[in-house]
Amino acid sequence: MQAFPIASLASLASLASRRTVARVAAGAAVAGTAVLALSVPAFAHVxxxxxxxxxxxxxxxxxxxxxxxxxxxxxxxxxxxxxxxxxxxxxxxxxxxxxxxxxxxxxxxxxxxxxxxxxxxxxxxxxxxxxxxxxxxxxxxxxxxxxxxxxxxxxxxxxxxxxxxxxxxxxxxxxxxxxxxxxxxxxxxxxxxxAPAGENATSDTQDASAGKDDKKETTAAAPDSGGGSDTTARVLGVAGIVVGAAGVAYGVLAGRRRAA
Missing domain, CATH: 2.60.40.2230 (Uncharacterised protein YcnI-like PF07987, DUF1775)
Structure with missing residues (x-):
């Protein structure tokens, strides 16, 4: 182990002590500034x-x-x-x-x-x-x-x-x-x-009327959509019956041919 002179050790201790004091002083200065900043009154105005x-x-x-x-x-x-x-x-x-x-x-x-x-x-x-x-x-x-x-x-x-x-x-x-x-x-x-109260009331009334009109349009559109679905279902049903009848007729004709 390398030996250090006692004087060198004392110098290092002194330097460390001075750095510690400087850091503490700097921290205190910052803290003091913060306290002063917080203590400054927030001036109010008329x-x-x-x-x-x-x-x-x-x-x-x-x-x-x-x-x-x-x-x-x-x-x-x-x-x-x-x-x-x-x-x-x-x-x-x-x-x-x-x-x-x-x-x-x-x-x-x-x-x-x-x-x-x-x-x-x-x-x-x-x-x-x-x-x-x-x-x-x-x-x-x-x-x-x-x-x-x-x-x-x-x-x-x-x-x-x-x-x-x-x-x-x-x-x-x-x-x-x-x-x-x-x-x-x-x-x-x-x-x-x-804005004057009358203008606000008029604006609110217009908005409410617009909302009611939107509801009417939505309600009126609903039956149309339902009617279209019903028509499609009916067409598909008739087509299915026709296809089924054709299948039955084809089966009867095929049986007759075999019997002949």
Whole structure:
């Protein structure tokens, strides 16, 4: 067996120890990074959600959900701008304890026709201001609005919003999300509109009628198929009788010839 100097053995042990420490440190660094990644809060945005179906041409109650993303300040004011390209003739706010609300009305460049009446003014902005503490850290608040009639010539409505904190910082939720692109840093609340209930009902009725027609065609075809089978069976039966009779006649003639 080859002998190694004591100094060489000590060097090898020291090297192995350093490698072990390096590996442990690297693992700890990775673990620490993972912990930091998990501890980063998932920031929420100001969003708009319908309590029911927001159908085109109808009325709906929508909620603007405002979370507090700060841990050192409260939200004291929320401003929501209604879409100018699709003005809403009717906008009503629901009272919220601890908040005052103000509706800003603007004269429309192009009047709306609602149930036969012309409307030349519409609410273009709704502002909620806290009377007390507002939305404290770790909480959110819903701000309901009754709106209508919803437009029937678009699939969505964009509501640009401003969120003001108690330290006077303003967060502008005004960036319009684009299809096929990443969500912007401060996206504006977007309300998706569904097809009118009448169109859905008409479509369902047409589908049901089509299904009934298919059943009728299938039922009508069944007797035809059965009739064809019966006719074929009868033809084959008659042919069999004829062939059998011919066989009997041939047998009689053959017997007579032998007797002669």
């Amino acid at each position: 969003t708009v959600q319908p309590e029911g179906a927001a159908a085109k041409g109808g009325y709906a109650v929508v909620d603007f959900k405002v979370p507090n993303e700060r841990d050192d300040a409260s939200t004291t004011k929320v401003e929501v701008n209604l879409p100018a390209d699709h003005p809403l003739a009717s906008v009503m706010a629901q009272p919220i304890p601890g908040w005052s609300v103000r509706l800003t009305t603007t004269k429309l460049a192009k009047p709306l026709t609602v149930e036969g009446d012309k409307v030349d003014q519409a609410v273009t902005k709704v502002t909620w201001t806290a009377d007390g503490k507002g939305i404290e850290p770790g909480y959110f608040q819903k701000f309901p609005l009754s709106v209508g009639a919803l437009p029937d010539n678009t699939d969505q409505l964009v509501f640009k919003a401003l969120q003001t904190y108690s330290d006077n910082q303003v967060v502008r939720w005004i960036e319009v999300p684009q299809a096929g692109q990443d969500e912007p840093q401060n996206p504006a609340p977007v309300l998706q509109l569904t």
